[in-house]
Amino acid sequence: MQDPARxxxxxxxxxxxxxxxxxxxxxxIEPLVDGFYAWVLTVAPVQAAMNLAFLQVPxxxxxxxxxxxxxxxxxxPALRGGYFVNIGEDRAGEVRALLDSIKRDRAEMxxxxxxxxxxxxxxxxxxxxxxxxxxxPKLPPELGGLVExxxxxxxxxxxxxxxxxxxxxxxxxxxxxxxxxxIEPGYERPFILSxxxxxxxxxxxxRIPFRHPGLEALFGARVRPSxxxxxxxxxxxxxxxxxxxxxxxxTTQPSLNSDRHIDGGGRIRYFGHxxxxxxxxxxxxxxxxxxxxxxxxxGRYTYDDLPDYLDLVLxxxxxQDHIVLETLLQLRGxxxxxxxxxxxxxxxxxxxxxxxxxxxxxxxxxxxDFDEVAFPGGKVVATxxxxxxxxxxxxxxxxxxxxxxxxSIFVGAxxxxxxxxxxxxxxxHLGTVDVAFLGMECDGAPLTWLYQALxxxxxxxxxxxxxxxxxSNAEQASAIVTELGATEAYIYAMGEESWLGHVMATSYTDDxxxxxxVEKFQSWCADNGVKSEHLxxxxxxxx
Numbered sequence: 001m002q003d004p005a006r007x008x009x010x011x012x013x014x015x016x017x018x019x020x021x022x023x024x025x026x027x028x029i030e031p032l033v034d035g036f037y038a039w040v041l042t043v044a045p046v047q048a049a050m051n052l053a054f055l056q057v058p059x060x061x062x063x064x065x066x067x068x069x070x071x072x073x074x075x076x077p078a079l080r081g082g083y084f085v086n087i088g089e090d091r092a093g094e095v096r097a098l099l100d101s102i103k104r105d106r107a108e109m110x111x112x113x114x115x116x117x118x119x120x121x122x123x124x125x126x127x128x129x130x131x132x133x134x135x136x137p138k139l140p141p142e143l144g145g146l147v148e149x150x151x152x153x154x155x156x157x158x159x160x161x162x163x164x165x166x167x168x169x170x171x172x173x174x175x176x177x178x179x180x181x182x183i184e185p186g187y188e189r190p191f192i193l194s195x196x197x198x199x200x201x202x203x204x205x206x207r208i209p210f211r212h213p214g215l216e217a218l219f220g221a222r223v224r225p226s227x228x229x230x231x232x233x234x235x236x237x238x239x240x241x242x243x244x245x246x247x248x249x250x251t252t253q254p255s256l257n258s259d260r261h262i263d264g265g266g267r268i269r270y271f272g273h274x275x276x277x278x279x280x281x282x283x284x285x286x287x288x289x290x291x292x293x294x295x296x297x298x299g300r301y302t303y304d305d306l307p308d309y310l311d312l313v314l315x316x317x318x319x320q321d322h323i324v325l326e327t328l329l330q331l332r333g334x335x336x337x338x339x340x341x342x343x344x345x346x347x348x349x350x351x352x353x354x355x356x357x358x359x360x361x362x363x364x365x366x367x368x369d370f371d372e373v374a375f376p377g378g379k380v381v382a383t384x385x386x387x388x389x390x391x392x393x394x395x396x397x398x399x400x401x402x403x404x405x406x407x408s409i410f411v412g413a414x415x416x417x418x419x420x421x422x423x424x425x426x427x428x429h430l431g432t433v434d435v436a437f438l439g440m441e442c443d444g445a446p447l448t449w450l451y452q453a454l455x456x457x458x459x460x461x462x463x464x465x466x467x468x469x470x471x472s473n474a475e476q477a478s479a480i481v482t483e484l485g486a487t488e489a490y491i492y493a494m495g496e497e498s499w500l501g502h503v504m505a506t507s508y509t510d511d512x513x514x515x516x517x518v519e520k521f522q523s524w525c526a527d528n529g530v531k532s533e534h535l536x537x538x539x540x541x542x543x
Contacts, residue, residue, distance in 0.1 A: 017229035021250040023221040025295045025304050026184040030197055031210055031325045033176040034106065035098050037192035038210070039320040043360075044351035045109075045172035046116070046161050047454060052106060053113035055453040059083055059194060060099040067092050074195070081445075081505030086195045094198050105175075108142075112171050115140035116348070119159055120456035123149065127157030146171075148346070160346035163355055172359075174209040179329075181206065181218075181249060184293040189502035192320065204245040206235060210325070211361030216333040218249075223256070223308050223334070255295065257304045266405025268435075270490075270539040271301045272497050273504075274322055274413050276437060279307060280405045282376040287314045287400070287411050288322040289331060292499045299537045300499070303330070311375045313338040316413035317385060317397035318353055319450070319469070321495070321503050328362060337365045339373055341382065341398035349454050350394045367398065370429060378404035383426050387416030390447040390467040401426070407434045407543060410484055413492075414439040414469075417476030423483035432485035435541075438477050440521065441494045443513050444469035474520035481530060488531040491518055496536055 031038040033048065036056055041047040063070045063085035073079045074086035087095055103110070118140050126135055132149040139147070146169060148160045166172060182203040190197075199205050208214065214235035217226065228250060232243050262279050269277045274288040284307040295302040313335050315323050328338070340353040354366040365373060367382040374380075385397035400411040410433040417423070427433075447459065447467040472480065481489045494514055495506030508515055518534050525532035533539075 017232075018227050019252065020225035021221065021228055021231070021252060022225055022254045023218060024183065024249055024251050025222070025255040025302060026293045027249045028182055028184050028293045029215070029219075029326050029329055030180045030182075030189075030203075031329060032178045032180060032197055034102050035196035035198070037197065038177070038325050039192070040318045040323055040351055040353065040356050041320075041450070041454075043177075043210075043325075044163075044356045045166045045169075046163065046348065047351050048176075049109045049113040049171060050116065050348075051453040052102065053110045053453075055083070056196075057099065057102060057110070059085060060095060060102075060196070063087070064092060064096055064099065074190075077507060080507050081191060081193075081449075083194045086190045087198065091198060095196070098196060098198075106173075108170055109173075112142045115142035116159070117456055119143055119147065123157040123159060124457075127151070129155045132157070159348070161348065163346055163352050167355060167359060174211075177209045178205065178207045179210070179215065180204065181246075183249065186294060186297070188498065191505050192502050204242060204249070206237075206242075208236065210329060211359065213361075215329055216361070219330040220333050221250070222303060222330075225254070255304050256308075260305050260307050266407060266543050268409065268541045269301055269305065270535050271305075272493060272537075273495070273500060274316065274437075274439065274492050276411065277301075277306065277310075278402055278404060278409065280377050283311045283378065283404070284309065285312045285314060285375065285380070285402065285404075286310050286331075288316055288324075288413065289313060289327045290321065290324045290500060290503075291327050291330075292497075294499060297499070300497070301538045309334055309336075311336045312373065312380060314380065314400050314402075314411065315340045315353065316399060316411065316415075317341065317388070318351065318394075319414075321500070322413065323353065323357075324503065325360070328357070329360070332362055335363065336375075337373070338362050339365050339367055339380065339382070339400075341385070341396045342366050342368045343396035344393060347393055347395075348456075349392045349451060350396050353396050369398070375404075378402065381430060383410075383430070384422055385413065385415045386422055387418050388414040388444070388469060388471055390451065390469055392447075392451065401430050401433070405543065408432070409434065410436040410486065412436060412438040412480065414441060414471040415480075416470065417472045417478075417480040420476070420479035420483050423480050427484055434486065435488040435490070436481055436484055436486040437490050437492065438480065439471040439492045439494065440473065440477055440518050441469075441471045441514055442473035442476075442517050444471070474517040474524060477517075477521045478524045478528075481525070482528075486530065489521075489525055490532065490539075491521065491534045493534075493536045 067089040070084040073084040180203045217234040267279045273290050275290045276287045278285045292302045343352040344350045354364045358364045369384045371382045381401040383399045385399045402409045446464040448464040495504030
């Protein structure tokens, strides 16, 4: 006979499991690969292998040689954004265990990266303009069936990766993927490019791939109520302890703001960094989504302000602050299409963004320059993106021209005005723009900050420092606005928002050249009758 007290407890638990619940507005996800924060160069298989072998493993080895050095450097403001592991020495054993597991479980990936280096060396030594066929048998076996050798028209040899095939090979493993679910802490998280995430009592660790349907069910509970029981089943929670952690991410009350939709006209809202939400009553579009989950901070739009459905997500390029996986995974199930620029197909430094996102369960449309994508009541035109990628041969970058509610908006992201005549061609093709949104990080990080692990031949510091991840300065931004005929121009916050420091790690002072260039540009705008503003925090435009 069942104990009456136990029966009552079980019935109360069942009631709680079936009670309508919403996801808390400040719930966050950190997608991880082998413990490191996931972004395109650590997930796309070719680039992930290179970063694992030549950045992440050496980084962990360096930390274990001297944890105090890494900890001190991580706390030095002058070294913010550097490659240092910000983990206390008392947890060095866990870091060692992580390193050991990577060397054991990812040995095939590590060997694949070494094979790429060997193949590049073979090309440098043996590809002299003659037939490349005899070189195929000399390639490392790990590359068999995954690469093609070719010359460019300057007779320079190159190694082209067959990316769709690599995704089907053992080099791409979803076993690397996991997620940590938690509540936004309200303070800056460790820098994403250097510090792996260890287990913690205040996070829910789930060994599930990024495309797992349970994540869509969980983040859908921001808009539609679910139950603890349904979400526990959807996420395949392993035990009651995990279920209790999940319960802490849920609430019985929705928090969505009533003005997240509009009844007439058009509206643009600035959510921070390069993230805009453009709306009419019929449609909603978001650019480079990077959204704050802290709805208690004030002065910013958050997930509570996001429309329930987004017709299009526009991604301008593949840098970690523009294709932000922790935001995109939270939008899955709420978007019609993610629009991404076409890549150069198989180039080591230019992973295919469409392949990347489709393997994560997102619906993707790939566009080239001047391709059009229609949405209810308007259209988006992909426009060229010039510069900002340290002179690497990267084609997966696009600006966008949006026509909606009788206005045209240019989404310029971090593109540069180094050749203003490009924008004259855009104007000839599409007409005059009403509003331009631009980035002016005109003194960006050097080549090696993002791409060191992909360089198969070393570069000098002087060479790296000469090739920056830079957008427009004042003169270039002025030229863009002039050529497009814009009457309004707005400059994105360039990593100045405190809530995205874990991704940007940007530090400015009043003397920073970037801010001085913004001031010069705004003075030019004032002198030339162009309405302008340097954005920070939430902003809204209605018409």
